[in-house]
Amino acid sequence: MDVYAGGIVTGRKDRRLFRRSWLVALALWFNVSAIGVRAQDGAREIASAPAIEAPAEATPSESPSGLPPQQAPAGNSANAPAERQVSERQLPANFLHDQKDLWLFPVQLAHGHHWLPTLVVIGVTSGLLALDAHDTAYFRRTSSFNGFNRVFAGNITMSEILVTPGAFYVAGLIGRDSYAKNTGLLAAEALADSTVLSVVMKGVTRRLRPSDIPPQGNFSDTFFRARQSPFSTSFPSGHTIAAFSVATVVARRYGAKHRWVPWVAYGVGGIIGFSRVTLQAHFPSDVFLGAALGYAIARFDVLREN
Secondary structure, X not given: OOOOOOOOOOOXXXXXXXXXXXXXXXXXXXXXXXXXXXXXXXXXXXXXXXXXXXXXXXXXXXXXXXXXXXXXXXXXOOOOOOOOOOOOOOHHHHHHHHHHHHHHOHHHHHOOOOHHHHHHHHHHHHHHHHHHHHHHHXXXXXXXXXXXXXXXXXXXXXXXXXXXXXXXXXXXXHHOOHHHHHHHHHHHHHHHHHHHHHHXXXXXXXXXXXXXXXXOOOOOOOOOOOOOOHHHOOOOOHHHHHHHHHHHHHHHHHOOOOOHHHHHHHHHHHHHHHHHHHOOOOOHHHHHHHHHHHHHHHHHHHOOOO
């Protein structure tokens, strides 16, 4: 499919500016939906952080795993953030609640909340968009990452992402570890939430992948041109948003006691994101936005307090 049929049209610069304005508005909508941190949740976390002490007479409800503190699994910690309850029966309702918060969050923005993190992410994404035409060409020319690309091919990395929630769930069942089992459920919930957001954004923006652009094609005018299914377009990176949503659940659940866990979880997510650039499947801006959205969905939606 030759998406550049017709050559350079009159008024390309005006059209490009219009599309970029459209893109900023669209990015604003979707970013605030996932990135907005609830003010009341943040206030509770800050207020409770200095006073986290195990009472002398602890009750079973004080452990996120549902067990008394002395019986809590090794992955849990007294310093772990409080999280809402999750179970197989509650999972569908939790997912619907996530989606409601996700898509209605711009109302909070209209009330003047959470502008700072939103503007930071939009600003970085916009800067990377401006550089995409320059840095992507390098990865088109170089063969330095051929070995890396074979190890981190798209089907391999997506399989690893999908297996992770199931692995925690099965391990929890086998070991009778409710904390690990619930981690698997929460990771699956985050994965589902991020997939819905990613597919909608891809369907609206219809951005070409770098590999779709001819060797001498225009890397600057890529939005609203793809004609394939939403799963096959570029903005944001589906692999990256999925990887960081799962990584954030694991890092937050186990990082308080095992400090190496966040390094491994986010490190793997970062490598997966980088592989999408070297494989010419995504632009750097696609990867950054996917990482930001994946983190925000898991951190502030899935792992929020009740």
